[in-house]
Amino acid sequence: MLRSDAFASIASPIVILLVWEMLVRVQLLDARFFPTPSSVIVELVSMIRSGEIFVHIAWTVSRVAIGTLLGAIPGLVFGVLLGLSPVLRTFIQPAISALYPIPKIALFPLVMMIFGIGDASKWVIVAIAVFFQVFFSTLAGVVNIDKIYLDVASNFKASRWQTYWTIAIPGALPFIFTGLQLGLGMALIVVVIAENFGTQVGVGYIIWQSWQVFEVRNMYVGLIVVAFLGYCFQLLLQRLQRAVIPWKKDGGT
Known part of the structure; x- marks a missing residue:
């Protein structure tokens, strides 16, 4: 089978x-x-031989990595804090929930106005996209932790930090990884669009530049690379999840 x-x-x-x-x-x-897949493969091989494709991949991956860190860490922190504090959850979650439906790429013009058209704006828009995915997943994970574990921590006079590190985060890990998987998918989507502005390197730049000059084969090369990167990101996260929480074998929550 x-x-x-x-x-x-x-x-x-x-x-x-x-x-x-x-x-x-x-x-x-x-x-x-x-175009025929064979012609696209020929173009891809040509870009591999010249080394051009690796330069674009490196820039895109670096933007995704930096933006993901900038978004995932606050998302994790806020998710844990709000998950353990009903008062904070009541006060802050409505505002975050109101911002969530806004298409993240629609914020990019404002982000460019504030941070310029360089890499900083690309990091920020990726961070925004990742933040919401990690935040809501972490929040759901913490809220769904069996209350008995929190009661035990309280009975043993565990400090707030001990509660975070020994109960909240470990208990929410499957949800956190799901949020990271969703966040990385969103990161690739927004970075491909963001790389149309203020840069001449990146996989997104290949796609948009190819569209402007009607080099359709190059456009398909860019799409293939984006799909490949997304697949690699998911594999890496699944391997990391199996290492961190080995009782979860399917990569899901």
Whole structure:
């Protein structure tokens, strides 16, 4: 069963690419918008050989990494604080919930006005996108901790810091990792759009620049790289989750 599942997971994208290639070659798909996968692969290999693609990947990954740290840490802290304090939760959560539905990329013009068009604005918009995912996931994890554990900590006169580090954060870890997974997905979305402004490096820049000059194959190369980065981020998080909370095998909550 496992072998058949593995075969299907590998075979299905190959079949899709072969069908795509065939449809373009028999002119059932417009090659202007849907270039053959083989031509996209040729372009990707060319960018790999020149080293150009690695420069763009490095810039995008660095922006995602810095922005994720800037957003995840406050999201974790606020999630734990509000999860353990009904008073803070009542006072602060409505404001955060009101801001959450705003499309994060819609804030980017304001962010650029404040932080400029350089990398700082890209870090901030990624941080904003990640913050909400980590905050709400952490909050849900802490709120769902069995109250008996908090009662035990109170009976043993545990300090607030001890409660945070030995009960709240460990108990919410599965939720926190889910928030990080969602946050990294959002980070890639916003950074690809943000890299259209004030930079000439990054995977998002490849996509937008290719669109401007109608280099469709390069655009598909950028999309493939974004998908690959997202897949790698998820694999890394799943490995980290298995190491930190080995009783969770499926990478979910």
